Amino acid sequence: MLNICITADHELFFGDNYVPEEDVLIKPTYNLMDMLGENGASLVIMSDVLSIFRYRELGMNEFPESMEEQLVYAIKNGHDVQLHIHSHWINSTYSNGKWEFDYSKYKIHDLGFEDRRDGTPSAADVIRNGKKYLEDLLIPVDSSYVCRAFRAGGWNLMPERELLKALLNEGIWIDTSIFKGGRLETGIHGFDYTNVPESINWWIDPDMGIEHMAQMDDDAVFEMVIGSCYKMPGLLVKKIENSLLGRIRKKRLSETPPRGTAFADAQGGTLSEFAKKLGNYLGQPLMLSYDGVCKEVMLGIVKHYLKSYDCENNDYYLSVIGHPKSMGNIALLELEGFCRRINRDYKSIVRFVNTSEIKFQKR
Numbered sequence: 001m002l003n004i005c006i007t008a009d010h011e012l013f014f015g016d017n018y019v020p021e022e023d024v025l026i027k028p029t030y031n032l033m034d035m036l037g038e039n040g041a042s043l044v045i046m047s048d049v050l051s052i053f054r055y056r057e058l059g060m061n062e063f064p065e066s067m068e069e070q071l072v073y074a075i076k077n078g079h080d081v082q083l084h085i086h087s088h089w090i091n092s093t094y095s096n097g098k099w100e101f102d103y104s105k106y107k108i109h110d111l112g113f114e115d116r117r118d119g120t121p122s123a124a125d126v127i128r129n130g131k132k133y134l135e136d137l138l139i140p141v142d143s144s145y146v147c148r149a150f151r152a153g154g155w156n157l158m159p160e161r162e163l164l165k166a167l168l169n170e171g172i173w174i175d176t177s178i179f180k181g182g183r184l185e186t187g188i189h190g191f192d193y194t195n196v197p198e199s200i201n202w203w204i205d206p207d208m209g210i211e212h213m214a215q216m217d218d219d220a221v222f223e224m225v226i227g228s229c230y231k232m233p234g235l236l237v238k239k240i241e242n243s244l245l246g247r248i249r250k251k252r253l254s255e256t257p258p259r260g261t262a263f264a265d266a267q268g269g270t271l272s273e274f275a276k277k278l279g280n281y282l283g284q285p286l287m288l289s290y291d292g293v294c295k296e297v298m299l300g301i302v303k304h305y306l307k308s309y310d311c312e313n314n315d316y317y318l319s320v321i322g323h324p325k326s327m328g329n330i331a332l333l334e335l336e337g338f339c340r341r342i343n344r345d346y347k348s349i350v351r352f353v354n355t356s357e358i359k360f361q362k363r
């Protein structure tokens with residue numbers, strides 16, 4: 001069986017947020033959960049818990065309350081909630097109605113793994129506190145709730161050794177940060193997932209690293225990879241198809257206006273910056289994502305997995321990634337179309353699951 005986990009990075013924009021938090025994140029996430037529920041799927045909310053902590057520290061309680069209410073709603077309604085960390089919240093400040101984000105702590109590694117004398121949290125503290133927070137909030141709602149999965153902010157899992165050890169120390173044994181073929185070096189992002197094992201999923205021993213397949217045991221992390229296509233004939237054609245279909249649909253339907261920007265605009269508009277962005281785009285794999293990927297192309301990626309791996313005789317797990325903050329009405333319709341096609345044509349070989357349904361539950 002090919003088991004698909006539809007995940008959502010549950011977070012605000014880290015540049016500007018043009019509308020209130022409720023409209024940026026909370027409402028689109030409810031829409032997403034409800035649509036998936038009607039189509040026989042559940043959502044795995046990867047919740048950016050450090051944003052909740054930082055709002056509270058600064059005495060802003062309304063948004064954390066909405067976040068928590070949403071996480072409780074998710075668990076009550078058969079969805080799932082797991083851990084996503086954007087460590088730059090720790091040093092970010094708020095003035096004149098606007099966040100000033102400190103990207104120098106954008107990678108969780110930037111917090112360091114050693115114990116701190118100055119009382120600021122290390123990466124290991126943040127993971128421990130995040131897991132504890134989710135379990136304290138959600139076990140009273142469902143006694144079987146476990147925080148078992150992690151996604152690194154900005155997909156920054158590398159260097160992985162200490163990070164994976166810190167996750168295992170807290171009993172988090174699933175990672176879903178990697179997309180095969182991904183490579184990005186921007187100063188705040190730094191990873192290279194071009195040499196990972198061929199298999200859809202694999203176990204990672206922190207001492208051996210992500211490029212080696214380890215045995216399943218208590219000292220290994222299960223990689224529930226984000227679906228992607230790279231090194232595939234016709235990949236560029238697929239990218240062009242996706243962008244054309246996207247344009248046609250935007251013309252036909254009125255698209256929701258953008259609710260924010262990814263980063264405070266550091267890009268500028270010079271030719272070399274443009275070439276860099278274009279190079280990044282062309283060099284990146286096509287991700288199994290509802291962030292601007294049309295249903296036909298998402299389906300094409302799933303078909304590629306079905307063709308390349310023996311899903312009849314093995315259980316594989318794949319993540320779909322997306323961001324409610326940037327999801328407009330078209331993306332919601334595309335994802336709905338994708339779910340309906342899977343349910344109609346692939347029911348015998350593809351099913352939607354969340355992390356509690358992964359077969360070899362370790363804990």
Ligand SMILES: [Zn+2]
Nearest residue numbers: 009011153154
């Ligand atoms: Zn994120």
